[in-house]
Each structure stands twice: as C-alpha cells, then as structure tokens.
Amino acid sequence: MLTPIIAAMLLQTAPTARTIPSSPKLGTENARCRQNETDARVIIKVKGLKDKAGSVKLELYPYSDADFLQDDNKLVAAGKTFKRIVKRVPKKGDMTFCVRAPKEGTYSMMLLHDRNNDRKFNVISDGVGLPTNPTLGLEKPKVVHGRVVASKAGTKKTIVMQYLRGFGFKPIKGRGGRRR
Numbered sequence: 001m002l003t004p005i006i007a008a009m010l011l012q013t014a015p016t017a018r019t020i021p022s023s024p025k026l027g028t029e030n031a032r033c034r035q036n037e038t039d040a041r042v043i044i045k046v047k048g049l050k051d052k053a054g055s056v057k058l059e060l061y062p063y064s065d066a067d068f069l070q071d072d073n074k075l076v077a078a079g080k081t082f083k084r085i086v087k088r089v090p091k092k093g094d095m096t097f098c099v100r101a102p103k104e105g106t107y108s109m110m111l112l113h114d115r116n117n118d119r120k121f122n123v124i125s126d127g128v129g130l131p132t133n134p135t136l137g138l139e140k141p142k143v144v145h146g147r148v149v150a151s152k153a154g155t156k157k158t159i160v161m162q163y164l165r166g167f168g169f170k171p172i173k174g175r176g177g178r179r180r
Helices: 004-013 072-077
Strands: 041-046 055-062 084-089 093-102 105-114 127-129 147-150 156-159 162-165 168-170
Touching: 041 055, 041 084, 041 105, 041 147, 055 072, 084 093, 105 168
Parallel strands: 041 156
Antiparallel strands: 041 093, 055 084, 055 105, 105 127, 105 147, 127 162, 162 168
C-alpha cells in the first residue's frame, strides 16, 4: 500500500500529457492544397447544400474507429493526422475542397455545413456529408462511411450533403442526392 507521501511523489514525477489549446485553427496549417500540388491529396466536390448560408468544414482523420470524429486536441497532441479546412459557402457556383494528406493511404473524412457559423453542430439545422454517401440515421457514423483514399494523383470524390429529415439524415431531393 502506498503512503500518501509516496503517492504524491509519484504524481509529481509522472509524465504529463501534452495539452494543446483549443482553437478553430487547429489542424488548418498545411491542410489546403497548394498550386500545382504533388503531395497526396483528396479533391472534394460538395453537392446538395441546403442553402448558401454559413460555412462548410472539412475534417480529415486517421482511418480507425477510435480516431474517427475524435476530439481534435487529442489527435494533434498524440501526433495523429488531423486536417481541417473551413470555407464560407459561395453565393454562386459549386463548392470544392482540396485537402493535403500526410502521405498516400486511407483516411476518414467528414463535412459539416455550419449554417449559422457558430462552430457547433446543430442537429436540427446543420448538414453532414461523408465520402461514401451512406444513408445516415441519428447515430454516430462508422469509420467505414468516412473512408477515403488519398493519392498523389489527387483522388476525386463527390459528397452529397444530408440534413435532418424525419428520423435520420437524408439528401434534399433535387439537390444532387438520390431520392429517398
């Protein structure tokens, strides 16, 4: 049994976890592709936006159940892949993203349409999109739904945004998604 003094000494000498201050800019450094990009990347075309309000956030994660949609501070502190790009929805035209990956390989990704720019997900009004364009319910999506492969050739994907309709998330009819 440890005495209180020995326990206190052990706590003082134990390594402390590296903490990273929370910030909307976390993961944004080197996330966007550069002109004439040659590194591994994924190019995303966004379809089915509900409206031209707010912004769309793309996040790239490691391809694992434990890391998909994990807290960005924890991923960065652990030295794991986390990339974020936030763009205002353009008043006209299509919306595309090009995100750089650390190397060629499989990752997971998610898009969020933050219609009021409050940087929080509102299940009632905000939309989500995943690279495999699955039918979503109300539960957290699985990593397989966010699967995307980054290549030096630039993997191209179209993601159809989904919004709460009834008891799950679905594309808006006539906005690029399948009828459901």
